[in-house]
Amino acid sequence: MQDKLFARLQEIYPELVSFRRDLHMYPELSFKEENTAKKVADKLASFGIEVKTGVGGMGVVGYLKGGKPGKTVALRADFDALPIQDEKDVEYKSRIPGVMHACGHDIHTAGLLGVAQVLSEYRDEIPGTVVFLHQFAEELPPGGAKAMVEAGCLEGVDVVFGAHVASDLPVGKVGIATGYVTAAADSFEIILYGKGGHGASPHNSIDPIVLGSQIVMNLQQIASRQIDPLKQVVLSVCSFLGGGEAYNVIPDQVRLKGTVRTYDEEVRVAVEHSMRRIVEASCQAVGATCEITYERGYPATWNDEVETTHVEAEAKRLFGDENVIKMPPIMGGEDFAYFAQERPATFFMTGGRNPEIKATYPHHHPKFDVDERSMLQTGQLFIGALLAYQARQQG
Secondary structure, three states: OHHHHHHHHHHOHHHHHHHHHHHHHOOOEOOOOHHHHHHHHHHHHHOOOEEEEEEOOOEEEEEEEOOEEEEEEEEEEEOOEEOOOOOOOOOOOOOOOOOEOOOOHHHHHHHHHHHHHHHHHOHHHOEEEEEEEEEOOOOOOOOOHHHHHHOOOOOOOOEEEEEEEEEEEEOOOEEEOOEEEEOEEEEEEEEEEOEOEEOOOHHHOEOHHHHHHHHHHHHHHHHHHHOOOOOOEEEEEEEEEEOOOOOOEEOOEEEEEEEEEEOOHHHHHHHHHHHHHHHHHHHHHHOOEEEEEEEOOOOOEEEOHHHHHHHHHHHHHHHOHHHEEEOOOOOOOOOOHHHHHHOOEEEEEEEEEEHHHOEOOOOOOOOOOOOOOHHHHHHHHHHHHHHHHHHHHOO
């Protein structure tokens, strides 16, 4: 049966490309994906799949009951875009100023719809139930996954598979990590209140720029001196705002913003506590005050060791050992983590890099693009993992 499904997926590939390019031309930002959600729901319905809309917000969930007994498997794709101006020179360039699919979510969505179409055409031969999770707002915390889970999208689901196209992985390759695959992604903002004054009389002021500079450097000691070096942590101050255009005026406040990335929950907690202690002590030492806002983003994504081993084996069977990469965990964030917290899950990467079509730019770049054939590989591994899982459950 798998060969028939793969052959049919290949036949409808031009339709997947067309749908993907439509999404690419008319992207929508996180929490604003009304038209995108409608397009996805209409497509699923056209395949004779039961559809629920408005799941947790803009979420769309499709249910396909197969003709044979089996477990319930969920497949997930996301469909939001980013606030970036599309600078590619292609016919399907974004028509929406300042908004583009710069992370491949249009690829994920079209690819999963292709899987839905193929499975729906052979539903009598499919075991169990397939749940198609089309998620909104992956790019912007608090994201859409948590809300969809809270709305019950995983009720009755036994296992979840998700995929992401990778711009740094050549087309034809698959990347799989066991255990942690993406990091917890937190953000922070620190406002330092000093005392403004004349640049020629710094002794009459409390200089928040000098204070902020010290804090930026001191925060780096958390990773290098306060956390077990065998446990990963990234703490980056990415914005330092303060002062005006005048060259001789000490401002009364500065603002620091940044991100913290961790895997281990104890490390995550320790980093926040250390940050607060360092900032507050630094302010106290010079008579300044501060406001610290620490926002927890998505948790780390954990790939179930048992299920991921099986998915890796299936990928090697389908594409060959040489095309399956044992991928290290990355420090990027991904709210697929919320699905993985609730059910055994595997989140894998499919290659989209192809220099021949200038698909070499990183994710979130104004010229980001990927080889659309990655949709076929994603679809094949979704189908292969689904059927292999059902076969194992039936003994």
